Amino acid sequence: MRTGLRRFFRERSAVVGVVIVSVVVLAAIFGPLVYGVSPIAIRHDLMGTPQAPSAGHLLGTDLLGRDEFSRALYGARVSLTVGVTAMLVAIGVGTLYGAVSGAAGGAVDAVMMRFVDAMLAFPSIFLIITVEALTNNFALAVIILIIGLLSWMSVARLVRGEVLSLRERDFVEAARALGASPARLIFRHLIPNALTPVVVAATLAIGDNILVEAGLSFLGLGVQPPMPSWGNMLQDALTPDARNAPWLVVTPGLLIVVTLLGFSLLGDGLQVVLNRSIQQESSGIDEPAVVLSRPTTEAAAPAS
Numbered sequence: 001m002r003t004g005l006r007r008f009f010r011e012r013s014a015v016v017g018v019v020i021v022s023v024v025v026l027a028a029i030f031g032p033l034v035y036g037v038s039p040i041a042i043r044h045d046l047m048g049t050p051q052a053p054s055a056g057h058l059l060g061t062d063l064l065g066r067d068e069f070s071r072a073l074y075g076a077r078v079s080l081t082v083g084v085t086a087m088l089v090a091i092g093v094g095t096l097y098g099a100v101s102g103a104a105g106g107a108v109d110a111v112m113m114r115f116v117d118a119m120l121a122f123p124s125i126f127l128i129i130t131v132e133a134l135t136n137n138f139a140l141a142v143i144i145l146i147i148g149l150l151s152w153m154s155v156a157r158l159v160r161g162e163v164l165s166l167r168e169r170d171f172v173e174a175a176r177a178l179g180a181s182p183a184r185l186i187f188r189h190l191i192p193n194a195l196t197p198v199v200v201a202a203t204l205a206i207g208d209n210i211l212v213e214a215g216l217s218f219l220g221l222g223v224q225p226p227m228p229s230w231g232n233m234l235q236d237a238l239t240p241d242a243r244n245a246p247w248l249v250v251t252p253g254l255l256i257v258v259t260l261l262g263f264s265l266l267g268d269g270l271q272v273v274l275n276r277s278i279q280q281e282s283s284g285i286d287e288p289a290v291v292l293s294r295p296t297t298e299a300a301a302p303a304s
Contacts, residue, residue, distance in 0.1 A: 007273045007276060008273045011272055013268050013272075014265065014266060014270065014272070016265050017263065017266030017269055020259070020261065020266075021263060021266055024255075024262060027073060028073065028076035029077075031073035032073050032074055032077070035070055037067045037070040039067065039070040040066065040228070041067070042064045042065050044065065046061050047064055047065050050245035050247075050248060051065075053247055059072060059251050060245065062233075062237075063236065068233075068248065070228075071228040071233060072251055072252065074228045075233060075252065076255065078223055078228065078229045079210045079213060080206075081140070082213040082223075083205075083207070083210040083213070084206055085148070086144045086145075086148040086151065086205075086209040087206050087209055088148070089147075089149060090148045090151045090152040090155055090205060090209075091152075091155055091198060091202050091205070092152075093149065093152040093155075093156075094152035094154070095156075095159050095194075095195075096191075097112065098156035098159030098160035098161075098162075098194075099159050099163050100186065101156065102160040102162070102163025102190070103182065105164075113160065116153045119150075119153045124150050124151055128146055131150070132216065132221040133221065140223065143222055143223065147213065148209075151205065154201065155201055155205075158201055159191070159197075159198060162193075162194035162196075162197060163190050163191075163194050166189075166190055171189065172185065175188075175189050196274050199274065200274065204264065207259065207262075207263035207264055210230075210256065210259060210260065210263075211256065213229065214231035214234070214252075214256050217232040217235065218231040218234050218235045219235075220232075231252075233251070233252040234252045
C-alpha cells in the first residue's frame, strides 16, 4: 500500500489531478455551507443588468440577479453527483456484462460482443438526447440512469479482455476443478482480478459524464431551472442580453475545463502507476525461478 502511494505521488500529473479534483470536491461539499447565499434567490433590483464581480458578489450576478458564485458551487454538486453516480451505474453494468461474456466464451461471447459493437456504432450523446426527448423526464435520477446505461460498453470490452486472459490461469482452473460454480468463478475469481483497468476507466468516466451532463443541460435536456448546473449556466449566458457580461460564460466554462483536466490527469497518473506495479510484480515472479534453478545446476556439475 505504501509503495503504491509513493509511486502515485511521484507522478506529477497524478498529484496535479488529485489537487484539482480535491479542490472541486471540497468546494462542492463545503462551499455552499460557508458562502451561505441561495443560488436561486432573485434580486429584483438587479434583474436585466448582470453585475460584474465585486466584494458583494464574488463572480457577479446573472440576468435575474442571482449570485454566480453560489450557482457555481451548487452546480459543482450537481455535476459531481451526476458524474460519479452515472459512472457507478456504467461500471456495474459493464463489469458484469463483460465478465459474463468473457467467462462464457464461444457463441455466447460472440453474440454479446456484437451487441456491444452495435451500441458503440451510435454516438452516445445522440442516443442520450433521443431517450431524453422520448421520455420527457428531466429528473436528476433519470438523467443519471440514462447516462450510465448508455456508457457501459467500453467498460464491458475492457473487462471481457481481462477475463479472457484470466480464465486460462492456474488459479481459475484450480477453482473450476474444485467444483466452483460459474457464478462463483465470475464474482470471486474473475471480476476481482480484472478491476485494474476498470479503476482507470472509472476515473476518466466521471469527467466524460460531467461533460455529457453539461451538454444536455446546455441544450435544455438536462438539469432544469431553477436548479443550477454548469451546463444551464452556460445556456443562460448565451442570451443576447448577456453579451456584455463575459464572466457569465467564463465561470461555468472554466470550471468544466478545469474539472475535466483534473480527472484526466488523475486517470493518466493511475494508469502509469498501475502499469508499473504490474510490471514489477511480473518481474518479481520471474526472478525466484532463476535463483532456484542455479543450485540444481551447480550441484550437478561435480557429479559429472
